[in-house]
Amino acid sequence: MSDHKKKLTASHWGIGVATVVDDRIIAVEGHESDPAASEINANIAGSLYGKARILRPAVRKSWLDGSPAAVPRGRDVFVEVSWDRALDLIAQEITRVRKTHGNKAIFAGSYGWSSAGRFHHAQSQLKRFLNTQGGFVRSEGNYSYNAALGLMPHIVGPYRQHVAQATRWPVIAKHSDLVVMFGGMALRNTQVSDGGVSKHRMSDNLEACAKAGVDFVNISPLRSDAADVLAARWLPVQPGSDTALMMGLAHTLLQEDLCDLAFLQNYTVGFEQVRAYLMGETDDQPKDAEWASNLTGVDATEIRALARRMAGGRTMISVAAGVQRTDFGEQPMWMAIALAAMLGQIGLPGGGYTVGYGVNANIGNIERPFRWGTLPQGVNPVSEFIPVAMISEMLLNPAGSYQYQGQDRTFPDARMVWWAGGNPFHHHQDLNRLHDAFQTPETIIVNELNWTATARHADIVLPVAAAQERTDFGAGKSDNALVPMPRLVTPQGEARVEYDIYADLAARLGNEEEFTDGKSIDGWLNDIWETTRSRATKAGITLPDWQSFLAGDVVHLPDPSPEQVFLADYRSDPKKFALPTPSGKIELFSEAIAGFDLTDCKGHPAWFPPRDRANDPNGEFPLAMLSGQPKTRLHSQLDNGAYSLSHKIAGREPVLIHPDDAAARGIKSGDVVEMFNARGRCLAGAKVTDEISTGCVFLWTGAWYDPDFDAPQARDRHGNPNVLTHDLRTSLLTQSPAAHSAMIELRAFEDPLPPIEAHEQPPFGEEG
Structure with a gap:
């Protein structure tokens, strides 16, 4: 008889109730207490068990063979290895980089949303580990509202x-x-x-x-x-x-x-x-x-x-x-x-x-009534950082100078990059430039669930457990509920919980106790929960003990300020x-x-014309491209899930086009179009609608980057708008992303449609 259970989980898009049959999630629905539960939950099962799931540690073949420049990152094949081999290689690289270049040569921006758990939070785990190894260069700010x-x-x-x-x-x-x-x-x-x-x-x-x-x-x-x-x-x-x-x-x-x-x-x-x-x-x-x-x-x-x-x-x-x-x-x-x-x-x-x-x-x-407990990251001995949107600048211009908040600063020389819980080949601008920038470090390590473009640009890829494959609790940074997250299913393949990965690495590097503080995963979860309970008590709220909470339902907390008025x-x-x-x-x-005394930010609000439009006097690229958060996923998370796939057109991300602009180009709904400018090009599925104004198109963000390196400008086959956005920042004051100022042209794509490979595994080979 099948084992059929319904269990709670939590994600950035809401509380999920998972149906589990024989150690496999077959569906995730919204919680009954949510008046408008998100359909993004419908992506979870398909992504966890999709073709792109990373099942074993893998190393880029050219890097493993000792000739890392032989095949560019993003185009190479991978060799699957044992966990011991992968961790030994990483320990050797950390030791080499620290000894030869110092910890300022390690960059671990790891920007992204990772999972919703309080303990198994990818960036927190990585940063705690690297802080115990002498520190790293970090990124500052975010892409959303930097x-x-x-x-x-x-x-x-x-x-x-x-x-x-x-x-x-x-x-x-x-x-x-x-x-x-x-x-x-x-x-x-x-x-x-x-x-x-x-x-x-x-x-x-x-x-x-x-x-x-x-x-x-x-x-x-x-x-x-x-x-x-x-x-x-x-x-x-x-x-x-x-x-x-x-x-x-x-x-x-x-x-x-x-x-x-x-x-x-x-x-x-x-x-x-x-x-x-x-x-x-x-x-x-x-x-x-x-x-x-x-x-x-x-x-x-x-x-x-x-x-x-x-x-x-x-x-x-x-x-x-x-x-x-x-x-x-x-x-x-x-x-x-x-x-x-x-x-x-x-x-x-x-x-x-x-x-x-x-x-x-x-x-x-x-808003939350008090601060939740969290995993202590420790102190980073390295003070250097870069603004979050300057990854390509840093990698392409080591030791170069730039301005930020009125300061003259210098980029670090990043020899090692470690990414966990995020996908820069979604978030960052001008992905062709980022592809070039990712060729420069000596070693790139990526922790991932799926073979995203970021994983495909790595030298060492570590398969990690999904949120539903480990025990945690969910609590939003600005929400008023606590959600038990018991482990629902066994991790796929050889995927491991990141805490255990770092503990094994720390043991190889001789300071396991400093990372673990002598605690198991269960020990940390109990400590973080007790911190949360203590703060709740000070706020006049009583919470159950850890085991009772984990076995129970969502705990909804009171609203701390329902009549709040900003700056009252x-x-x-x-x-x-x-x-x-x-x-x-x-x-x-x-x-x-x-x-x-900045040229692009005066002492008072001022008008500056958008640069793409100003730099195109002949109107070669007449359409303004808007790109925004999709309704079918969070950024690029779970793009290979059923709900995300159901809204694509011919497998491509839909682009909204006004009827007048479509008619002028002979385009109708359902056509595949090629969007292009001087920076890049991509394929998308046309949706002709008057909900977008004339002279504009709208393309959701988050389609997994799928470059065809044999096509002009390494054409993206899948509809990622960031192959078209520029890598200029808002101003010298904040150096923020300005990706929503791209001008493009588009046309009906008449050639045979190339297959989409983003949701597949990369090619594998053998060492040597």
Whole structure:
């Protein structure tokens, strides 16, 4: 008789209830407590048991044979080896690199979402291990909202804190008249949250706003960036022109005496410089509605009417994270703050601004009541780091110089790269350039579940257990639930839990005790849970012991601040609750940034034209490409799962094309098209729809990179937009990714369709 059980698991996209038959997951559904469970769970079974699963340790043949440059990374075959052989090779390499070049030659950015567990968190495990081996060069920031992380401390304070303090959506439903959404608020993004989400609340909260009579304006080239229930007014703008539109609105407020001068006087510094720039006193160019209309495509009359509407009631300004992943992405955030300050509603219920609504499931919806326990990473003896979006720059330009936050810095010389829990061949820009950059290190090690492009670019590949193949507990960084995660099934093939891998490596290197602290996996889980229980007790919450929790159901915790209003304390008393800025106020002009004397980020918000468009005077690449989080997976995770595969067209990622643009190129829905520019090209499946504005296309991110190295520009066969994005950053201030500023052309693909190999295993060979 089959053993048929239902068991809990947790992922970044929610709580899952897995059906397990004979030690195999056959399905994962949402938890009954979740009002809008994500269908991403339907990918888990197919990915765990798919053809791409890494089953044994493997080493790149040319590297193993002692001639690593004979075949480029990404094109080589692999040799499967024993665990002892793989770990011996890694221990030898760590020893060699440390002895010859020092720990500054080890780079372990390992950026990514890994799994939702508190203990088996890939980056934490790797960083703890490397910290016990003398340290490593790390990356700083993230791809999602790095410009906000780098800019906001100069203007209002630490962005991560302010995201947690965002005004709650029930408050908006009760108090707001209008929500103006720059970049929209795509529900597909709100399926996920870092660490996990227990209940998907966004749909219900937005519906409550609509029922309460709150009006919404969707400022985005994509109409579906606003949920249908909102009946939002759609203002399709030219991508990258949000700052110009904000300035046109602000100029109207000035021109028609609609500014709150008292708020500007009491709560901000530097408005005079902003006013002079908006009025054209510093550059002879007034930033009026006509000027903004020419740049955005929005009628000047519409701009003026919207400005009056914003000033005439309680208005929340929302800036999506994607808006700051563009050329000069600091500017729309800074200008949004200036616009909100001019309206004078910051700190009032339902008014002001928020950067990041909709970037995940929890911002503005819920927050955790206390900090969970976690695995201590120890102290990294190496202080060097690079901004997260500069991997290619570092690898291609060792010892080269760059600017960051007003400092002159030097890239490390990375001889060893170790990646765990992430996929740079999804996240990073200009993948052809990244492919070249990945040829430069002496050794690359990758821990992975599947043969992603990152694994295929490694020298040593370690197969690791999936979240469902080990015991842990889930707890989102901004959620209010704790989820037991008992091991559901045996790891596939020879996959191992990473903690055991590092313990074996530490034993080979002579300091196992320093890494393990004398604890087994069960010992660590008990300790981390007891830390969580202790903090819960201090918050007035009682949690069960570890074994009772692991055998039970989800533990839902109280909402710590259901009526939260962003910057309400600061508004109530700007001296007592002064902001952590040089002036203690909102800095509409920053003396610090002005003092850096940067060419691409002034001391106040300013307009800079997008670079791809400016560098293409003949219009060779006339279509603006938008790329964003898909609804079928988290970034590139589980792209080989059933739900992800079900939305592809001819096996390729779908690209949205306006009917006029499609007709001009002889394209119809279901066709395979080739998208291209000077950096690269990829194949995608056409979906002709008027939900995208003319002159734009939209391609989801996360299709596993599948280059055909025999085709022009190593054409990606699968539809990965990052073969087309540039590797320039937002500015010298934050060095953030600006991938949403790519211009492309496309055409119907007439040649025989090449097979997609991304979801297969790479070729294997024999040593020697």
